[in-house]
Amino acid sequence: MKYFYKLLMIFIVAFTIQSCQDDDTEFGAVIAPSNLVVTATVQGQSMTDPNGDGTGIVVFNATSDNALNYSYDFGDGRQGSTFDGTIEHRFVQLGTNTYSVTVTATGTGGAATTQTILLDVLSTFDDSEAKEFLTGGSSKTWYWSVAENGHWGVGPTNLIGGQSPEAYYTPAFFPVPAFGRYCNDLTECFYEDEMVFTKDGNDVIYELKNFGGTYFHNTYLSQFGGPSAINGNNDDECLPFTAPAPGVITFTPTLDTDVPVEQSRKTTMLLANDSFISWYVGSSEYEIMEITANRMVLRTVQANDPALAWYHVLTTDLPVNPNPPCI
Structure with missing residues (x-):
């Protein structure tokens, strides 16, 4: 009997070793990409304009042997990835600046090869008037313009069902009326938010003051410790949340939008820092539709549903609810 058990144990060990070897065989060899070559073409680059035409647009191309995909760190706080190695990026820091661009080619098993290039790029885009409106030349606090109809709402990014062209640039699906959700328990952490814009040289620093809580779209609740939107839970909700650190805003010309000029x-x-304007829909990119010294209209596309565009109307006037206190 002991002999039988010894034979059984030998068989089990041998089978386990063989299984592991089979798994390794199925996984394949771990191969790091080789011969990584990175090129960059600056738009408008010439003998007279060696750093480009001021648009800041650069087309990168990376090639290598045995690469499955390529990731880019553009050296300006933004990243990108591509399977074929080609990607376009727009550098927007005003003036001629040197960027350290790192490209990582990834092969099987996560094996990677990197290369870094230095690139001088000229960007001439600036919106000094918008910066002045945002900050008043120093620092300015903005609030939800809750007394306005449509101060918050959602519309389509594609016209469907015979909608009018205005649907492209208005909250056609659902404009929240004045004080429409002011007494809603779910928005008690929402309308009190403060959006602070501060001038620092030619830069503008943005800070969200959410006082410990943020109002999340229901599709993001589970990501931040809330309930799942599955099983009939379709309510947006306030959750405890530490606001992102203040950071410098990058201003760019708006290109990829259907909104008429x-x-x-x-x-x-x-x-910066994945920050947002009070209402969380996964986006840190806001198109300025309108702006004056005390009112602005912003448009942002929901990150996990690019068919939806959200609109925010902000004011520098501290909102006061003229209605009786919420009961």
């Missing part, structure tokens, strides 16, 4: 300023703000 007469309906938008065509300036976009890219907020």
Whole structure:
């Protein structure tokens, strides 16, 4: 009997070793990409304009042997990835700046090869008037314009069902009326938010003051410790949340939008540190539709549903609810 058990144990060990070897065989060899070559073409680059034409647009191309995909760190706080190695990026820091761009080619088993290049790029885009409106030349606090109809709402990014062209640039699906959700328990952490814009040289720093809580779209609740939107839970909700650190805004010309030029300023703000304007829909990119010294209209596309565009109307006037206190 002991002999039988010894034979059984030998068989089990041998089978386990063989199974592991089979798994290794199925996984394949771990191969790091080789011969990584990175090139960069700056738009408008010439003998007279060696750093480009001021658009800041650069087309990168990476090639290598045995690469499955390529990731880019553009050296300006933004990243990108591509399977074929080709990607376009727009550098927007004003003036001629040197960027350290790192490309990582990844092969089987996660094996990677990297290369870094230095690149001088000229960007001439600036919206000094918008910066002045946002900050008043120093620092300015903005609030939800709760007394306005449509101060918050959602519309389509594609016209469907015979909708009018205005649906492209208005909250056609659902405009929240004045004080429409002011007494809603779910928004008690929402309308009190403060959005602070501060001038620092030619830069503008954005800070969200959410006082410990943020109002999340229901599709993001489970990501931040709330209930899942599955099983009939379709309510948005306030959750405890530490606001992102203040950071410098990147201003870019608005290019990829269907909003007519007469309906938008065509300036976009890219907020640093994954920050957002009070209402969380996964986006840090806001198109400035309108702006004056005390009112602005912003448009952002929901990150996990690019068919939806959200609109925010902000004011520098501290909102006061003229209605009786909420019961």
